[in-house]
Amino acid sequence: MSELDRVVPVSGQPLSRTARVAARALERRWKLPPATGATRVLRDRDVPMRDGAVLRADVYLPAADGPHPTILLRSPYGRGGQFAGLLALPYAARGYAVVMQSVRGTFGSGGEFEPVVNEAQDGQDTVVWLREQDWFDGRLATLGPSYLAYTQWALALDPPPELKAMVLHIGPHDLAQAGLLDGVPQLLNLSIWTDLIAHQELVGSVRGMVRLMTAERRLAPHLRTLPLEGLAERFGGDPAPWFDEWIEHFHPSDPYWDRYRATPAVQSSTVPALLIGGWQDWFLEQTLYQYAVLRDHGVDVAMTVGPWAHLTLDAAVTTREGLAFLAHHLPVEDAGPARTSRVHVYVTGAQTWRDLPDWPPATTDRTWYLAPAGGLTDEAPTSPGAGTFFTYDPMDPTPSVGGRVLARGAGRRDNGKLEARPDVRTFTTAPLDEPVELLGGAQVRLFLGSDNPYADVFVRLCDVDAKGRSVNVTDRLVRLDPSDGESPAAGERTVDLTLPDTAHRFLAGHRVRLQISGGAHPRYARNLGTGEPVGAATRGVPVTHRIGHDVTAPSSLTLPVAPLGS
Template identity: 30%
Template sequence: MRSVRIGGLATDLCLPDGAGPHPAVLLRTPYDRRRHRAELRAWAARGFAAVGQDVRGRHASEGAWLPYRSEAADGAAALDWIRAQEWSDGRVVAVGASYAAHCALAPLLARGEAGNGAAGHADGGRGAVGRGPDAVIVAVPALGPGEVAREATGVERLSARAGWWLAHGDRADSDDQALARTLRDTPDLLDRLPVAQMLPLASWPGVWAARRDEGLWERAASARVPLLAVGGSRDPFAAETIRLWRSWGGPARLLLGPWGHGLTATPAPEARPEHHLDLGSLYAHWAREALAGTLAGRRGAIGLGGSAHWRAAASEVLGSGAPSPDPESEHAERLVPYRFGEGAGLRLVRGAEFVAEPGRPVRSDRLDIDEHGAPDRCLLVGPPLPRPLDLHGEAEVRLVATAEGRSADWVVRLVALRPDGRAEPLATGVARFEGQESLGERELTVPLGCLARRLDAGIRLRVEVAGHHFPAHARNPHTGEDPVTATRLLPSRRAVRMTGSALLLPVTRRTAAIDPVQEILR
C-alpha cells in the first residue's frame, strides 16, 4: 500500500503481486479512504490494482468540500491517471456505496458521457483518456443532491438529511454521532422552522435549493458499460437503486436483499442466514465477467424476507411497464386488492374523518397508536392471514379522499401485526397533492415501493392513512407554501371514503428459488 496525490487529492494505491498490467478498481469516498484499506487489499489479492481516494476537501485531500459539485471532474481525472500508469491495462471498475456510489457514476453520467469506458483498447488501453469507467458497482446509491433531499413524489426527507449534513456537511472529517448529540442538547431541533434555517451550517440551505435531476434517467438509458446495483429493501434509497437498474442501457444486474443501508452488516429482522452473502467475493467475480464482456441483458436477484428464498428480479414486476402477458408466468404481476371498509379486506377501526395536525404529527419513529381522543389518522386492520402470503413487486394504495388546504401530503404506512401483538413495519409511501383552493375529493395513488416478503399465517395487515410522517419527512404546512421555507402551520381536515379505496399487494403465484450469485454472474 502506498500513498500518492492526484491533483491534490489523497490517494491510496494497492497493487497485486506479479507482473502487470492489471485491471483497476477505483473507490472515491468522503468517508475517509483509510477505512477502505482492507477492501483495497482484498481487491489486490484478487488481481486488481486498487485505488482509494478522499474526495476534494475531505480528510487528507486539498480544496473546498462542496457536496456533489466536484465528483464528475475529479473522478474523470482519477480515471485518466489510472489509465496512464504502467501497471494499468486500461480497464477500470468504479465502485462505491451511498455518496461514494454517486462518485462512481458521476464521471459516466453527470456529463452525459454514457458510452464505453476507455477510448479504445487496441493497445490495451494504456495511456488512453477514458470518458468513464468500463464497469460500475454501486451500492445503496445516493445519486445526487436533489435525489437525496426529496422523495420522487417531491416530499422532503428531513431527519436523514439533517443527520448526514451534521455528520459530514461543513467539515473536513466526520462525526457519525453529531445528530444524536445535538438532539440531546436541543431536543426540539427538528421541530424548528423554517426547515431551510434549521441547522447552523452554511451548506444546509443549498440542500433544499437542489432539484431532482430528471435527465439522469435518460443518461442512464444511454449507458453501455455493465452495471451492478446493490441495495436493501429497508434502505431509504431502495427505489432509486431499482430505478437505476431498470433504466440502465447496458448490461445490468440488481441484487436486493432484506438489508438496511449497511447491506449485510445491517440485516433486517426478516433476513435469514441464506441472505448473508460474501459481497466482496461476488463483486470481484462480477467485475471479471463485466470486463470480459460476457454479461448481457438485465437480470437480478431479490431476497424474499421471512423465508430462505431468493427470487429472480423481473423489471415488469418492479414497475417498469406492463406485467407479463402470461398469467402463469413466474413473474406475472398480480396486484390483489384489499378493499377498505370490508371485513374480508380491511376493516375500518377509526378515523374515516381525521385531522392532520402538523403541530402534533404522526411520528415516523413510533408504531404505537393512541386510540383515545380525536383521530389523527385513518386506521384499518385486516383479518388474520389464513395461509402464508408471498409478496414480490410494487405495492400501492388507491384512495378516494378529501383534504382541506392548498397542499396535502398523504402518508400510507403498512404494518404487520403478529399474533403475539408485535407490530412490524412493512412499507411506507408518501405523496403530495396540490391545488388552488381546498383539494376536494380526489382519486389518489400512493406508491409503497417494492415489497419482497413472506408473511406467515396468522399475521394481520394494518393500514394507516395520515397527513404526516415526521421526523423522517418534513411537515406539510397545508398553506400552499414551500415546506422548506414556511413558518406557519395549519391543520387539515381529511376524509377517506371507503368505497373505491384499496390496498393493492403484489401477490406471487409461486416461489421459484434461485441462487443469487449464479443469477448475478450469468
C-alpha cells in the same frame, strides 16, 4: 507489446500486521474466495485536476508484478483503515489494483467540497492520471456505496473507454430526487448527512461513527424548531454552506437542482453494472429505476436487493457479489466463480433469498377494500357510509418510525405506539388462511376528503403477527398541495399511489394492515398547511381528513402476489 503483456515490478509498502490479520479474519467471516496474494500500498498519491486542485489517493496493489486491472473508488468519507479494510483490501488481495481517492475538499484533497457538482469533471481527470500509472493495465471498474455510487454515475456521463464495469451499492444518480422524494423534503436524511459531512474531519472516524449513530436523537430538537432556515447552524460546529441553499430551493422543478443529477448517465450507459440495494434503503427507488432502464436498453445489468437499510448494508454479501460480477467483466487470474442469476432478492417474512430472471416477476393482483371499524376485506363495499376521520396538526406532527432513513432506527420497526395515536388510522385483514407473498409495488387508491388544500397523506403497509405486533414493510408520503398555477381548493379527491417495491411474505395467521396518517416527521419536512415556503414558514394550520370506504368511495389496497409454491 500490449498493456496486458507488460511486466511492472512490485512497488509500495507492505500492509501492517494488524491490517493483514484483519483481512484474513474478514475473509473467513465473509466466506470470500481465497486471496491470491499479498497486498502493498502507495499512500497519499497526488492526482492533479484541470483547475489546479490536487486530490489525494491511496493505491492498494497486489504484491505481484503488474500491470493490473484497476478498481476506482471516489469518496468524501476518508481513506482510513476502516474503509480500506471493507472496500479495498478484499479486491487487492484477489488481483486488482484499488485506488481510494478523497473527493475534492475532503481528507487532504484540495479545492472546496460541494456535494456531487464536481464529480463528473474530477472523475475524468482522475482517469487521465490513471492512464499514466505503470501499474494500470487499461481496464477499469468503479465500485462503492452511497455517495461513491453517485461518483460512478458522474463518470459514466461521459464514460472513458477503459471503463468495463460498475459495481454500485445503495447509491443514487439523482441527489435532487433523493432529497425531495415525491416533491417532499427528506428532512431527517438531509440533516443527518449534512451534519456528518460538516463534522467528520473534526471528530475522527470513531467519534464520527458514534455521531452518526446518535444523530436522529441528537438533532431531533433542532428539526422541530421553525423556521427551517439556518437549521445547519443550529447543529453546531462549522455549518455546511449548501444546506440553506437546499432549503431555499425545496422544489423539485427548480433549475437549481440540475447540477445535482446524473440521470442522463443511467439513460445512456452501456457499461455492465451490478446494482445492490436494500428494501429499507433511502435510495431503493433509484436502484430499481437504474435496473429497469439499463435492462430495457439491453445493458448487461444484474441486481441484488437485501433486507437492509442504508446503514445496515451487509458488506459480506456485497463483497462476494462484487467479486463474482468482476470475475466475469474484469477477470483476473484465479478469479472466483461468476454470478449465476440476474436478480437476487431477499424475501422478508420468509427470511430467504430468491433468484429471479427479472424484476418485477410475474404476479397476480389481490385486492382488499377498506371497511368501517378499521377492516380490510375481500368484498367491495355495497352501501353508503360516513367514512373514517382523523386530524393532522403540524405543530404536534405525527412522528416517523423506522423506514428508509439514514439513522440507527431505520428499517422494519414495531409500529404499536405510532398506531395508538389519534392521528393515525389503520385498516387490517382477518388472519390469513395461507401465506401471501408480495413481489413488487403495492397499489393504494384512497378516496380522501380534506378541509385544507395544503396537506400530506402518509400510507404504510404493515405485517401484523399472531401476537398483534405491527411491523412496517413499505410506505410512501404524498404531498397534496395545489400544483403550480392551480387555485387552492379543499374537498374530495382520489389519491392513487404505488408503494415502493418490496419482496415480503405475510405468513399464515398474520394480518395485512394499511396504515394512514398525515405525515411522518422528521423523516419528511412537515406540511404546515399554509402554502408558505418550506424554509420560511413559522406557523401551522391543522387539516382534517376523511377516508372514504363505501359504495361511492371504495378505497382499496392491491398487492402483486406470487403464486403459492413459486
